[in-house]
Amino acid sequence: MNRPKEAVTPVGMELLMFYPCPHSGHKVPVLAPLQPATVRCDLCGGQFSVVPVDAKSVRFFKAMMAGGPGGIDGDYIG
Numbered sequence: 001m002n003r004p005k006e007a008v009t010p011v012g013m014e015l016l017m018f019y020p021c022p023h024s025g026h027k028v029p030v031l032a033p034l035q036p037a038t039v040r041c042d043l044c045g046g047q048f049s050v051v052p053v054d055a056k057s058v059r060f061f062k063a064m065m066a067g068g069p070g071g072i073d074g075d076y077i078g
């Protein structure tokens with residue numbers, strides 16, 4: 001595996017959730033909302049409310065990947 005010397009590793013991460021727009025059916029990407037929120041569809045512009053995600057689950061996923069660095073391809077470690 002050729003790892004470019006200048007390649008950088010992630011120092012943070014977020015969970016991206018997809019919510020189906022009730023107006024167009026488009027799957028709208030939303031950074032995991034921890035509170036009920038209103039989002040705007042990036043396809044049709046329609047607004048709709050989304051159910052929040054569980055904060056404990058988000059913390060769990062982030063912990064599993066050490067906040068990002070722990071999730072990199074093993075071939076690139078070292």
Ligand SMILES: [Zn+2]
Nearest residue numbers: 021024041044
């Ligand atoms: Zn839409």
